Amino acid sequence: MTIRPTAIKVEREKRVMTVTWEDGHVSAYPFSLLRAGCPCASCRGGHENMGPEPDPQVFEMHTSLPAGPQLEIADVYQTGAYGLTIAWGDYHDDGIYNWHYLRALCPCDECRAGR
Secondary structure (H helix, E strand, O other): OOOOEEEEEEEOOOOEEEEEEOOOOEEEEEHHHHHHOOOOOOOOOOHHHOOOOOOOOHHHHHHHOOOOHHHOEEEEEEEOOOEEEEEEOOOOOOOEEEHHHHHHOOOOHHHHHOO
């Protein structure tokens, strides 16, 4: 059973997207982590690298991404009943962050320890 969000808030000034999940957990995603963890085939290096979990390297590499439009969220919209799409300032919007993947991308200590 997939846990779904009950609220999604994009804080552009803080550069954080906060998701409240139906089990009460709150995930705060830096924009850089969301971009580094983009689940599209192009960002993941091809369809053969697609999987239900984020690449563990994104949790370290996201802090070294250069500032710019690629790290600015232009829009966030729900994609079907299973996820959301982020439209970035550089017009990249190919990744669908399904609920399982988005929860697995949570950077909090509790979630990271459970991986």
